[in-house]
Amino acid sequence: MENEVRSLSKARRILLLYCSFFRITALVVGGGLAMLPVIEEIFVVKHKLLTREELLDMTALTQTVPGIIAVNSAVYIGMKIGGVPGALAAVFGAVTPPFTVILVIASLFPHLNPKNRYLLGVFTGIRAGVTGMILVTGCRMFRRTVKRPVECAAVFIFFALAIMKVNPVWLILAAIPFGLAYVWWQTRRLAQAGAGDATAPRAESAGAAEDGGAGK
Amino acid sequence: MNQYIILFFQFCKFSVLCFGGGYMLIPLLTAEFVEREQVLTMSTFGNLVSVAQVTPGPVGLNTATYVGYVNGGFFGSLAASLGLIVPTILIGCSAAAGINRWKDTFLVKGMLKGTRLASVALIMYAVTIFFGMSVFTQTIPWEALGALFKLERPVLPAGFGVSLPGVLICGVVIVLMLKTKLPSTVLLLGSAAAGALLAVWF
Numbered sequence: 199m200e201n202e203v204r205s206l207s208k209a210r211r212i213l214l215l216y217c218s219f220f221r222i223t224a225l226v227v228g229g230g231l232a233m234l235p236v237i238e239e240i241f242v243v244k245h246k247l248l249t250r251e252e253l254l255d256m257t258a259l260t261q262t263v264p265g266i267i268a269v270n271s272a273v274y275i276g277m278k279i280g281g282v283p284g285a286l287a288a289v290f291g292a293v294t295p296p297f298t299v300i301l302v303i304a305s306l307f308p309h310l311n312p313k314n315r316y317l318l319g320v321f322t323g324i325r326a327g328v329t330g331m332i333l334v335t336g337c338r339m340f341r342r343t344v345k346r347p348v349e350c351a352a353v354f355i356f357f358a359l360a361i362m363k364v365n366p367v368w369l370i371l372a373a374i375p376f377g378l379a380y381v382w383w384q385t386r387r388l389a390q391a392g393a394g395d396a397t398a399p400r401a402e403s404a405g406a407a408e409d410g411g412a413g414k
Numbered sequence: 415m416n417q418y419i420i421l422f423f424q425f426c427k428f429s430v431l432c433f434g435g436g437y438m439l440i441p442l443l444t445a446e447f448v449e450r451e452q453v454l455t456m457s458t459f460g461n462l463v464s465v466a467q468v469t470p471g472p473v474g475l476n477t478a479t480y481v482g483y484v485n486g487g488f489f490g491s492l493a494a495s496l497g498l499i500v501p502t503i504l505i506g507c508s509a510a511a512g513i514n515r516w517k518d519t520f521l522v523k524g525m526l527k528g529t530r531l532a533s534v535a536l537i538m539y540a541v542t543i544f545f546g547m548s549v550f551t552q553t554i555p556w557e558a559l560g561a562l563f564k565l566e567r568p569v570l571p572a573g574f575g576v577s578l579p580g581v582l583i584c585g586v587v588i589v590l591m592l593k594t595k596l597p598s599t600v601l602l603l604g605s606a607a608a609g610a611l612l613a614v615w616f
Binding site for chain 2: 223224225226232261262263264265266267268269270273274277282285286289292293295296297299300301303304305312315316317318319320321322323324325326327328329330331332333334335336339340343344349352353354355356357360361362363365366367369370371372373374375376377378379380381382385
């Protein structure tokens, strides 16, 4: 059975990619990294078209390149299994369900401003829930990304600029030369002396403290 | 025709700038569609993200489809969604093989470091945007809070206050997320039910 699947013809692989990604985005709420276990189950365990290491590499990659994580995974897994046509099939499979669902919702609820008190309550509830989720996700991301005082300062400067209504597009674009300069400065400093590590633990605790402060 | 092309390129831009998941798209989308073009209000946008969170599919795609629909019907949705995926496909098909080889080069490392820091800041900003739609009754008045720097008492706009159901639900979700491993679907359906229940009293 496994060998049979492994030697799937190109056309069958492309169909499999379309259907699998259709199923994944149709069933998985939340998208992005929530898709990962399902992808593993379908492509690694069931069809053995990817190895676990390949999937891990792919996960790192999808978070590196720009774009929505779900679409990135579809492109890279599709590419690996079925080349360019595979990537296209996977992406269109991933896009079809949310596209249809949201179109139906958009035409049923014009402009999503309910008048009914309880429906309003439902939206208020979800919004509050989403607030909590973004907060926790943001804190986790902060702790994973920000390791040194300079980085912490940079994050808060970017944050302050965002509050002052600087367009986020310019923020991201400005962050690129900053990142280049920072990495250059850091490698040069590390090359000059091995003292770079001494500051790391202190920086981490400072980051965590700021993190908690931002949380409140 | 023109509006579809504009939508397409707007979402191309978001796709290329999206480092670090769907939440960091929130400030980009509000800056573009709520503040600049004013095709959506803040509360519609909040409801839209809420719907995107409880329906299947990635938040970014759901939002693109909806914003596209509001701007230009079915073809607007199509243009926006395509805008979001075409750059990804182009980058993926051309660079997929090479990027693992380049990932330790100075250019890629520097770019990633910078954009990661910016996206953390933008997610923090997204949190404040959402605070203004749930925990508080209005958008956080940053201009008024600027008075704190001059050591003056900030004058809060009328109608700005704390929303009790929002604080309760948000707090419970945070605690549950930190203490349990409940899937986000369960948390959000719970918040929806709690919101409807609390609407009886508030």
